[in-house]
Amino acid sequence: MKDLPKQQWHHLAEEDVYNALKTDHQTGLTSSEVSERLSIFGENAISAQKPISPFKRFILQFHNPLIYILLVATLVTFFLKEYIDSAVIFGVVIINAIIGYLQEAKAEDAINSLKRMMSASASVIRDGKKVSIEATQLVPGDLVLLASGDKVPADMRLVKCRDMQIDESALTGESVAVQKECTLLEQDTVLGDRVNMAFAGTLVTYGGGMGIVTATGDDTETGKIADMISQAVSLDTPLTQKIHAFSKILLYVILGLAVITFAVGLLHGQDWVSTFMAAVALAVAAIPEGLPAVVTITLAIGVRRMALRNAIVRKLPAVETLGSTTIICSDKTGTLTENQMTVQKIFAGDQEYDLSGSGYQPEGEIKNGQGETLADLPEGLRLCLLAGTISNDSQLLQENGLWKVQGDPTEGALIASAVKAGLAQEEQMQAYPRLDVIPFESDRQYMATLHQFDAEQNIIFLKGSLEQTLIRCRDALDQQGNSLALDRDKITQTAERFAAMGLRVLCIAMQKVPKDEQTFERFQQQEAAEQLTFIGLQAMIDPPRAEAIRAVNTCQKAGIAVKMITGDHALTARAIAEQIGINNPDPSADQHRVLTGKELAELSDHELLAEVEKVSVFARVAPEQKLKLVTALQAKKHVVAMTGDGVNDAPALKKADIGVAMGIAGTEVSKEAADMILTDDNFATIEGAVEEGRNVFDNLLKFITWILPTNMGQGMVIMVAILIGASLPVLPVQALWLNMTTAVFLGLMLAFEPREPGIMKRMPRDPNSPILSKEMVGRILSVSTLLLIGAFGLFKWALINGETEEVARTLAVTLFVVVQSVFLFNCRSLSVSLFKTPIFSNPWIWGGVGAMLVAQLLFIYTPVMNTLFQSAPLELAHWGMMLAYGVLVLFLVEIEKGIWRGIKARRSA
Template sequence: MENLPKDLWHHLAEEDVFEALKSNHHEGLTKQEVEERLRLFGPNAITAQKPVPAWKRFLLQFHNPLIYILLVATVVTFFLKEYIDSAVIFGVVIINAIIGYMQESKAEEAINSLKKMLSANANVVRDGKRISVPATELVPGDIVYLASGDKVPADLRLFENRDLQIDESALTGESVAVQKERAQLEKDTVLADRVNMAFAGTLVTYGQGGGVVIATGDDTETGKIAHMISEAVSLDTPLTQKIHAFSKILLYVILGLAAVTFLVGLFHGQDWVSTFMAAVALAVAAIPEGLPAVVTITLAIGVRRMAMRNAIVRKLPAVETLGSTTIICSDKTGTLTENQMTVQKVFAGDQEYDLSGSGYQPEGEVKPVDGTALTSLPVALRECLVAGLISNDSDLIQKEGLWQVQGDPTEGALITSGLKAGLDRDALLQTHKRLDVIPFESDRQYMATLHHFDEQQNVIYLKGSLERTLIRCKDAQDAEGNPLALDRDKITAMAEKFAAMGLRVLCLAMQRVPKSETTFDRFHSQEDAEQLTFIGLQAMIDPPRAEAIRAVATCQRAGISVKMITGDHALTARAIAEQIGIAHPEGKEEKHRVLTGRELAEMSDHELLAEVEKVAVFARVAPEQKLKLVTALQAKKHVVAMTGDGVNDAPALKKADIGVAMGIAGTEVSKEAADMVLTDDNFATIEGAVEEGRNVFDNLVKFITWILPTNMGQGMVIMVAILIGATLPVLPVQALWLNMTTAVFLGLMLAFEPREPGIMKRMPRIPDSPILSGEMMGRIVSVSTLLLIGAFGLFQWALAQGETEEVARTLAVTLFVVVQSAFLFNCRSLTISLFRTPIFSNPWIWGGVGAMLLAQLAFIYTPLMNTLFQSAPLTLQHWGLMLAYGVVVLLLVEVEKAFWRARKARKTKTSERTGSSEQQSLS
């Protein structure tokens, strides 16, 4: 038992399987054998990932350079005996940690939810008796019997099959239930094509079967996926990576400046204690205490906005990550498509018809391909649709406003096509009562039903594969039902045409028989005779969502590449990709071809890296290959979003920069592994998520561009004062007041800034690019310099006018508030002119400026604040000077923005002229 043939069970002959497992399909295992194997293999359960302790997860929230800065600020202000400020800063740290802890997903939940994939009980044969046992007690070698509605309890090699069909979409991505067979398969058969196997967690939709357990628990295909989820490393998002790098640089710069300031003060012979406190003041002034809190709050606002757009974000930075996305890897079934089989083409009476509508909803119409309307159903078309309606064991039901199929999805599609033509199925079943049936079997490849027709005769309807049905036909019908010579070549060509469109083709035939013929006895005895009349073809597909087509086009315009990664067949995947716009029929380039799982398996890592960016459609892909594709794209420096709904998608969802799960059709495993869940299962929602993500990043850049001049300006003011041996214009406690109040009342308002026009026409940000461009860094330095000139100048002017140090410092501090309020309006857009930005499109800005004004008035004019912050009342003359300087700064920034816009416009015109000249020379 220790040397079982791993991953070759589908290739072995049935007798070799039983021999390897030391089992017998009549007697099963004995009680003693089960006990021994339970000790050897363990219970049939997936091992849960060891969870990270709650305390450790909470402490990890503090593992961030910006948080280190805040903790240093807390300690410094505490030793300065500014206990209130110390408590406020530490409160920001704690709130930030709590929000992060609450929002971060728990990876172990993805593993634990996989336990639900195993059924509670299983029907087994032990000691020669069929009994029901808990699924957790199954062991390799157990004989298990399956029936319609059962969840497969372990991985099985099938040895008995009675029309067994299993829905494996959650595991393989295959949109249609798989018809199982007992055939011995080739060694290299991919997972989705192993029709002689049944896999743990999949659902039996039809028929019955029996199999021998070949793997349990962690060794099942579902268990292997659980292992991949636990091993997949969740990467830092682009935002967190950039914030970490930015924070480290900021930390080193602040500490370096403080050290230089201290040494310069000592060099000038100043008292070391006062020099040290000045260095501390510089550090406290330069630390942007509000940055981590505002980053978190801005992301939380993005989360709320996304929830309103049907996307639930489970990890805060995921909102911004979508804005950075360069590639979306999408599953096909249920994500880009309806996950509902739909008949789109009918060929009957030597004529081709189109059917409109999608899914199981019986709304749509049948029209000839030339688009003309039908005043009545031609006889041949009606016969073809009736055959699909009543030679059928499934049913359509309406549940909570949605049409669903009970039974086989293919049969559900046939019912819908008949209802679209106005046929009454219930009435037909009454007038054409079923007398006998030949169920569908894989070796037969057809289903036949015998019905009452009229007082003289009965009728046989048969539906099945083209190959097995057409050979039994002797003639055909014209549109009006008159006999027509059978043109096998034309019918085969039409079927091939439909198949090339990715459609699944069913052939339908009929035969009128005497009234006395009420069973299929004679039909069986003449199985090789050409006795049927060909009545038509019905061709179906799981159609693409209309909104997904629009969303893919929008993403492509935004420079985001969309790739389809599916477990479905290559032809079907290609057809859907063409309809959606991921691939194009006329495309000759690499990106328009389909790469299969078998081809992927034969590629080396180096070959995959060379191909992965070129190909847009990947079909018959195994779960581990999805993970491999995401990893390869990340190795090419792409920010990858992965969408999916099945268990097979979970490892790739967790590995991707952002995993997007489907909320309705998605399994619990996929939802737990994802960063974001779409409540409407609509790929189009991702378009809104990308748009919202870009807006979140825009607003964060606006905030950082706005806040840094405050800190840099304060630091420069203090440093210049120390260098020239002057009195400090801003005290540490006043710097803290500035940093916290302006960040909350002014800077935070930028988080509510609406999306700028054309946000989805931009190319994605280059993943390695810094948060701030050279243009923004120049603006930060220029505004910081203006603050230095204004604050230091006003401070020295006030002292020269005989004002007290308290009044002079209050002037300097308030000037920062006035200039930052003016600069806030500049930062509503970093490129568009303030005078072209709708003035009331963000009312929060006005509310923030008003709140800041009230807070600053309290800082200036209330005795308590004068005592706490060493401030003093100002005169109207002082206010006039500050407001005038604020207007000057606002206008200078707008002039600088105009300069950059003009420069970009010139570059664009130059590149257009260059391109036009090259085109003319080529012509």
Template structure:
């Protein structure tokens, strides 16, 4: 952007209208010329957000090879191919190919969020060009254009407002403000934050009511929306706890495998064996030690978690996000539309003779008006009647149904006044539109601070004047107040102001209502009212919490997950909602964006840990909060629905967007989308996520002993100079068949009963705890010792080499089978879980048993895998050793129950 335009955009809210016009060299009456607009379009570029360059499909596919275990598999496959082991090489390369395709399909496209941001500003715009009003694509709006907006329009660029007319703008997607903002043209202090710049209209926001004229001061990437675009683009997309732990685990495992393979190769060569033979042995060791089934197990376990979450109304966009919520320690939740309904609701009606409470929430008609004794208030007489009638008749909104859901066209505040009148039994058509047809209106303005309407009374020569507005302002127009029976008395200003203050302190937005019967000659000149009014009451409203939100917050707290409200709304409103939800039960602090701005970076993590509510925060500060939580070691889930939430959603360990009310930008920046917009669904997602992580840990704890034992069996054979007890092809058979038929069945394991009664998993805790590592080593020793003993026993008792190896292969599988039942729970005994609670395991056992019989007795398998039939007494020894291994592991589980 050029210097003049840049200066105007940077501080246009603090400049007078004349200064903005001069700095942008434009004309309020004629706008720009078409020629000048064309020059500026070339100079500043189109009013669109820049696209991010993305890697092509080939690069994204090749990126999937960037993994330590994949490197080892590739080397092993190449070695097997060089030394003529075609079957082994084919299997190895097949595993690599499958992993590449899975990773390619699941890689998230970060540019999707930026594309949606770009689409948000593409609309039509009305501008003045050469003194005439023209409609142009918003892409062609340039700095200096004079832009006109009306109700329902999307603002095409950042505008300095010059002439507003009852203009209210819905900025919730940008700032988090829960109600449309009244706009005015007066200049503001330079330090005014974005959310409070009443003389600015921002690109991508929606005009709720009224009209206005403004000058475009920023377009494209220079708008506030463009600033968020840069934040989304620059926000680092973190690995999830699962991927971080698996990456570390893979590196360690790779180092161990390479070290063992190198030792095997060196020992064999030192003993005088051939280099080719030893390379083949090293490859066999590497292939045996690598858990080939791990990538598939991770993918399938996560995919099953995705299905379970979808049934609970949570859609996962990135598979690793399934388990991330299970490790989450902090949930940073937006208020408007996430913890609340995003539907203004009148909660209380105060009249000079008493208070009435309104039940129900949102724009639905369910609910009623109750007095202090719990009886329904009579809305057809006295002050209550005229208070409700003023709210419903002095009103420009309309109630509608969209997609089967109640909604409002116009100001949500006015929609709430219509709903409460209907709850009280007033018919909006009969009692308002027909009984009091409108004759004239004074629209709300910042100068008047009230709205007034004049109504005819059919069959009478008198008229009715109704008004609503700010309490202090409307009170100055009232000399009388109405009682419950309709009689009038002098207004008690102190009582009214005290009631309004009490309602506001509870986080409610308060409006005053007034009326006056006037004669037909009463002046109503469209600018002011000269007649004194009768005060009828106050209506207090708020955006109510979601029905199940408080219970969900309690459940999260019970599971050790902290919930933080992070909103752009005012502190008083946020505090009131937080109190209703129980967020402040433990005495958490309430901080504002100004408080955060004054905090040094080094103090931020400690301060935000103690706070429960963050109000009036900017998009940059939301992002900063996420980073501060992560700096304290937290796994952060960030929920939100607006454009302003997108950077934080992407930076968080898991971003959670709202499916119904959420913007496309938020959805594309998120890892998970809640289809019902219900915060309570997050509780279900946490539970499912913990179950997924548990099942992955169980699979790893189950598969590693076999891989380690296979590697050590080969190492021992090389050290002893003996024939291999199991061959490479037999290792591949064991690894691939047991992973599919046995290990993957753990992915279907039901969630453990105590998953939501334990604290979140410590993010610093390794994937495998020390007790689990010891158990893995224990089972590995049992496999190595058992297989060597059985192999040696069979040879010593006259068995052929093929028969001895077949016995060793079947022992490996038998021990894996019984150990699988031990792994169904890492802490509880098998019988406490229920043998039939996971029928998939029983089916897997049957399939694996059939496979072992086939490799043992079918001639074709004997030829492929160098096996031979064995007798019944060998099976008894195999089953006896497997039973012994099961008993030892069960005893170890009992001893270490409290440590895992």
């Protein structure tokens, strides 16, 4: 067994499977064979990923250029014996690291969730006896018995099937339970169509059978997914990439300016100690100490806002990443659709009807071909609805205001359609008591029930596939319930038309029998004969969510392509995509093309890269193909959001720039691998999250545009002073006061700025574009220059007029505060005029300016602050000059914004 070959088990005949696994048909494996195989293959458990130690994970939070800058600032301020400032800056670093540590994704948690999916026990045949064992003790070759309600404990080839249905949605994405058959399949059969296989972690929902274990532990399909999760590399988000790049540039610029300042001072013959301290002052002034903290807080505010919109964020940067998303790859079932089968079309009495309503909610209307709501129920239609609701083993239940099906989703849809016509299931069951039943079997493809009908007759209702039901019919019913010649061609064409719309079609027939027939004995003797009367067709689908249609439309208008990646069949996927309005952004591409998993498998990597942007719907897709699609889209420089709820989605969720898991239907595995969880499983929530993400990035950009002129202006003031050999207008401790207080009281208020109008009409940001545009760089330079002119000019004016250095420096520092306060209002929108921005739409701005004013008054007028920061009281005339200069800066910035708006308008014309 050591050289057990990798077999296409679904393509092997049963006898060949027994031979390959050296298993006896009747007695299974012996105890000695099990021991030997356990030593070879190991336990039936998924290997846990070796976790990163908590200490190492915490230390990695400091691996960031901005954090390096803050650590340098901590050391510098400590060296200057400014212990309080040093402690504050280091406190910011620690808080930032703790938040990052708590928010970081843990891949090992996802794999541990996969381990929990394995069944705790299994019924097997060993040494010729049926025994119950721990599922971890299963080995290849074991004969496993499966019954309804069992979780499949390992991958196995089925050798006995008794009406077996298995819910494989967590693995394949298939929206309904799969009917299993012990039949030989083609070699290239995709995973979702391997009806002769059962896979670890899936659930037997109906019937039972027996299978031979073909793979255990890491070798199962679930185990392969665990391996893909551990190997999938979580990419940096656009925000973290840009912040890292920006931080490195800032680090080099600050260090470069400090070195130049030190060298120039020495060339001017200044004392090296004072020159070194001046260089340190420049570095401290230019470092934006508040940037990491404000970035974290802004993201946290976005997290809170998104939670109010039913989106729980597990990783802070995911908030911003959604805002830069260019493609959303969405699962179909439950995300874009209701995950509730709904009858939409009925053909009965030679007439076609439309049904309104959605899901299992028993509300809606039945309309005829002319679109008129039925006042009276034709007999032919009534019998069709009656058969659907009483030849039925399921029930509709209402829990917490929501309607759910207990049993098969298809049967739930039939019950709901009958209720819309006033035929309550319980009442009809009492009116027509069931006498006998022939349960559904895959080889039979129908279910039949025998009921009491009237004083003279009983009645058989039969529902099943069109092929197996129609061949047993001899006539049909008209609208009045009278006999009608059977038009097989018309019925077949109608069914095919429904199927082309992505609808699942059930054919319904009946036969009235003598009152003495209380069983199906006579019917079964003549089963193949044409003895039934065709009643009608009921066609159903898992309908799209109305809000998903609106959300997809909004996303596409915002330049975000939406792609459906599902395990469902191609026809169904295409029908839903057309109803939702999923379009390809490339108008030259086939808008209705569906690429299947089988076709994907035949494409080379180069061919996939050429096709992946041209197709919007992918059907019957295997787990590794989802991962491959995400990787291909990222290779085309897209920022990819991926939604999913099953185990099969977890690797792709982890690989995507942002993984979005479903909170209701999602497995624990998918939630652990995701960056964000939707509490309502609704695509519309993603659209809201994208909107929120764009707002977060807008606010971060506003903050960066606001804070950098302060740091650059301080640096320029100090550098000019060194170049001309003058006293420093701003001391290092004063620079720290400016940087920390203004960032908290003023800059942080921009995090609360509401969304700007038209935010979802803009195209996504180019992932390769720099964090700051030419417009923003120009504004930062111009405001920095204005700060240099104002602060240095006021400093020199004060000295010329006989003021002390303390007063002159206090004027320079306070001018920075005044200009930053008015510039804050300019930054509420980087393009729209301040005078068109609602003045009280962000009350936090006013609160922040008020708090900053109080703090600055304390800085100026309290003795203790005068001692700590070498400040001095100012006169009223000083305030008048500073305020006048602040208003001048405000209007100059608004003029510059107007010039840029004109340039953009001419470019777009």
